[in-house]
Amino acid sequence: MNSFTYTRASGVEAAVREKAADNAVKFIAGGTNILDLMKENVERPSRLLDLNHLPLKAIEAAPDGGLRLGALATNADTAWHPEVQKRYPLLNQAILAGASPQLRNMATNGGNLFQRTRCYYFYDTATPCNKREPGSGCSAIGGYNRIHAILGTSEQCIATHPSDMCVALAALKATVRVSGQNGERTVKFENFHRLPGDAPEFDHTLAPDELVTAIDLPNEDFSQHFSYLKLRDRQSYAFALVSVAAALQLDGNTIKEARLALGGVAHKPWRDQQAEELLKGQPATEDTFRKAAAAVVSSARGYGHNTFKIELAKRAIVRALKQAAEGTQHASDIFTNSNP
Amino acid sequence: MNTPTTQAALGQAAIAPPPPTSTVTLKINGVERHLQLAPWTSLLDALREYLDLTGTKKGCDHGQCGACTVLVDGKRINSCLTLAVMQEGADITTVEGLGTEDNLHPLQQAFVDHDAFQCGYCTPGQICSAVGLLTEGKAKTTAEIREMMSGNLCRCGAYTNIVSAIEEVLHSKNSELRR
Known part of the structure; x- marks a missing residue:
């Protein structure tokens, strides 16, 4: 792991400001993916900004009658929340299908959206990878690619998104609430993540200074x-x-x-x-x-x-x-x- | 004859300055401990290398094996995938805090009674994870216990007896056993 400094974010706006001021800042919430990647030298932030003390843990009714999932609510607390079990059992099932109970107790909803691919070559810094090192080439095309993508691939990248939770969020037509320097906005779930195209280093469409504050589930019934x-x-x-x-x-x-x-x-x-x-x-x-x-x-x-x-x-x-x-x-x- | 020994004298780049540390207060097994730690120290390393609490084991160090499982505010987590500084103020329980040699935690006793280990390396993580499982109260059947213990690997393959040990405590009529 590289040397870095650590600070706690004092508020959403402050976190956004600090990130905008220094692109080497990385947010940390549950930490289950970024710390793993830092141990592998895939992520090398010079500064970690800890979001865990921001007031974004609530799971509560959304204005349209749907359900709002706080970005810092854990995957476990979300899956087992009575409203999620009752009204959005598909999300409950998808979350419980992923990771382990220990990881689900740590991992947050916001963090789940930002987890990186588990492509072996992305993790192996000794091999070329366009996602990790733009322009270096893709080792998976023509290499070992049993776990890789079959849809929406490009000549630069055939990595997959690893989340289970996000598959349910896509099916449920969730929206992502985002805070940035220009204020708040919402992003349709289908527009949150992106295809690799010729820029596989980008997994999602948010600007560098933007922070996910919540995920909204619409007031629709797919519980039967x-x-x-x-x-x-x-x-x-x-x-x-x-x-x-x-x-x-x-x-x-x-x-x-x-x-x-x-x-x-x-x-x-x-x-x-x-x-x-x-x-x-x-x-x-x-x-x-x-x-x-x-x-x-x-x-x-x-x-x-x-x-x-x-x-x-x-x-x-x-x-x-x-x-x-x-x-x-x-x-x-x-x-x-x-x-x- | 004096031999140049410093990096500079040897014409090499100077060694990076020592990492900045900060004071971290952790409440472990009911006792407040003050530590001077670099920010990248995982909770697991803080326990093992700075507090001599070596019951918690380092297996994969990547959240894949569960040997490092501890309880934070009553919930089981992988201590290798969190930084000690992130746990400032949290209530941490390790295997050392579950019972004593004379008064084993019911799960510790059940692991002995059911021969639920061979080499024992995964055992502290298995037991802490099982304590978390009982607290969660979601797993009721054998199959559910197996699913909800899937974050703990056992290279000796003692799974059958591990599940038996957990089942005994889960189904124990004496609720005191499930403290």
Whole structure:
């Protein structure tokens, strides 16, 4: 780890000001990702600004009747919050599918949005990586790429976004509340993370001085028909090879409203609105689900070791939509997200 | 003959100045401890290297194995992935604070009774994690215990007996056992 200084932020505005004044400042909240990256010399901040004492821990009703998740509420406190369990069980399931109880007790909601890829080459400072060292090349293209992206990739980067929580937030159409030097603004979740393009060093669209203060969940009900299906190399405590957040509103057997987002397949949580449109108004049958799945992977591209993900994603989408339609997944059921 | 020994005399770049330290007060197992620490000292290193509390183990040092699990304000965390300075004022419990040799914590006793370890290196982390699990009160079944203990690896593969030990305390009719 490099030498750095440490200070505590005294307020949101002060934190934004200090970050704007010095680009070498890095925010720290739960610390579970940035400290790991600092130990690997991937992140080398000269100064850490500790956000943990800012008043951003609350989980409370949002003005539109939705739910506001404070940026500093932990992943565990969020997953087990009674309102999240009752009204947003998809988010409960996605959070519990990720990491371990210890990490979920530390990691914050804001931090979850900013976690970096687990691409092996990004972590290995001895190898070229355009995300870590812009212009140095991508070692994953043509290298070992079993865990890498199949959708929205570029010639510069095929890394995936590692979060489970963010896949559910994408499906639930969350908005991110942000504070910067120019005041507050909201960012639609689909616009928060970005595709690699020719600038894979940027994971998200925020300006350097901006700070996430909360995540808002809209006042919509997907609590009856949802599924977070996570497929991975072991049943617990592993990143997704493919994960699917599926949420439906049904009128009898007809799909009134549909949400579909994937994890482990792209540089950002991959919500597919075209596939959602294909589902709407259709009967909730396997045939309908297959058409949506085919649409999602129609632009997918394999890179060798990860080519299996195309078929896996297709089948996972069908299974998750079936589970959602059947209404077989429940909040706080800590295994249903991965059982075969 | 005098041999030049300093870096400068050897024509090398001067060594960076010693890191700035600050006073950090940690409340560990009920006792306030004052330490002079560099900011990058993890809570784990503070416990082991500065306080001689070597019960908490360093396994991977990357939050993947759970050997460093301690309780902060009653919640289990990986002490390798937090800085000691970030825990100023927090109430920290390590395996040394759970019981005494004459009066083991029920989980410690259950680990002995169920032969829930082989080499023992992961055991303090397993026990602290299990204390956190019992406090959380979410895991009820064997499968749920296994899922909620997945952040603690055991290279000896003592998982079966670890789960049995936790189950015994979880299902103990004497609620005192689950203190």
